[in-house]
Amino acid sequence: MKVLERISTGISDAKDYFELIKLCVNAPIREGMDIETMRKKIRILDAFSCEDHEVILEENDFVTVKESVMSMKWPTIHKSLIDFSDYILSL
Numbered sequence: 001m002k003v004l005e006r007i008s009t010g011i012s013d014a015k016d017y018f019e020l021i022k023l024c025v026n027a028p029i030r031e032g033m034d035i036e037t038m039r040k041k042i043r044i045l046d047a048f049s050c051e052d053h054e055v056i057l058e059e060n061d062f063v064t065v066k067e068s069v070m071s072m073k074w075p076t077i078h079k080s081l082i083d084f085s086d087y088i089l090s091l
Contacts, residue, residue, distance in 0.1 A: 004017065021069065040060075069084070
């Protein structure tokens, strides 16, 4: 189990880490995705759509979050994005 915290980003388009996680998980995949991957990602998106300060994920769901964050291609340079990826890697 992994506990992820809602941390502010300082980015106008994504106010906190939960918003960034949802952006990464929901990013288009060039080769598309199968139904099981879609189900997994929807479960993760639903978990981060809460108003809670923390989200607890099963290890396999966290692996999906980590892979999504680390493969994300960002359209801008921002120190908060580096801090965010460092946070995910530290868990």
